[in-house]
Amino acid sequence: MGRLNEVLLSFDLDHTLMINPFRRWVFPEINRWLQSHFSEENPVNRLIREHRRRLLNGACPKAYDWDDILRSVASGRSIPFTVRELVEKHTCVGKVWLFADVLPAMDRLAQAGARMVAATNGFTRYQRPVTDCLGLTPYFDRFHTPEEMQCAKPQAAFFHFGKGSRVIHVGDRLDQDVLGANRAHQISVWIYREMSLELIKLPVSERNRHPLLSACLAARLHREGVPTELHEACHPQYVIYTLDELPEIWEQESGSEGISDKW
Template sequence: MKKWITFDLDGTLMQNPFGKWVFPAIEEQISQQLQRPFKSTETLVREHERRMAQNRTVEAYDWDEMVRLLLAELQLELTIDVERLVLDHSVSPKIYLLEEKSLETLQRLKERGYSLAAVTNGFYKYQFPVMKALGLSEWFDDIVTPEKAGCGKPDARILDSLRKTGEIAAHVGDRLDHDVFMANQSGVPSVLIYHKLPEPLRAAAPRQRAAQAEFVDICKAKLQKEHPQAAVEPYPAEYVPDYVIYQMEELLDCVH
């Protein structure tokens, strides 16, 4: 049986090209066709959020479909291939690793005998080109995506295929509402990576940081931004990470 460590991708290990390159390219093409400025990114994100609120966690990340529907609604004779745009923009410096040493950490985890899986809400066709270009893909034994799993985070069922082959020793991610919640609901040790961890909190061990008053305040503000409906008082236990790290190398101290 395998011993898995699972990772979120965007905001955890890498920066994808959507925000600064893909969405603006879509906006430019639509605006040119309409011959007026059109904020397609806002429209697409609003549709994404609507689908997430309806628990349509697979459809919420099907950007090609959402773009096709938008073009039809605008009655534009225009074809935009989001997958192609991702491929075109999967080059440096448009995409990058969030930490240069993260590949070394992945290698060290593999040397310890762990199997590594990416568990991401991005469709495979959007994520793999970025992972390959950054040298990430070769370290992962599996890449779990919503269209393959039949659901997306925070639905814990996205982990089912991995559970059939072994146990999950930890899940690492940058979001409270997707990653920490999913791991906690699954009984998997949750590791929040927070790259901007204040210096005083870095003195505490990863296991102790989540209980610090200063970090509780950070979590409250972060959850309010990610999932306002969940940001209640007292702060809900299901959004409290087991470990907090500020760089990937610290993960080595959280798993043994």
């Protein structure tokens, strides 16, 4: 359990720190196998529909159990692989990668004494092969995932891993990362790598309520399919365009001495 009032940094993984092999490699291979059993061009979409059905029915963590979803779609057919095996097969340099700002920022935070965890909706068996390959795993004290928490982002209960700590949660999705952290009364940080130069020039503390951000948030919320009544709840407390800006937030929220002067 974290010390009372300790600040814990939690990170989403996919599209926040790294790119996993699902979209470009795992799903296409599943699709090729399914095409031999279903007379449609992209039968892998059956998995996506089942995933969404489970989400709508509140079936967490089963909505993120891709092996179980595949078995359900296969309807008793013998599957010659597991999704975990496909992830391991395609997790190699060139098929998975980190954003360029990740390791320098993680090094700075680790050397400054920040405590960090992964907080992802991906099951550990699908995420650890990728974080191991990319050298991310040693930075995290723990992995918090749906099969452990028995819930998923954006449910507030997912963030109970913080216990006595204040959590700064960093993620790329407004509908999962920001909404979940806000619901749990934690500190939400939206990483928005497509930020315009006008916003980049602003101090980090001034971006989240600046009029320039409104259109960016509206477009992203529309893309994520967030109902209008949830828009305010999806408003991040901080907006960054690179992880290089995260130590400033950690320093401010933890009351630590400045680390930026050391680097």
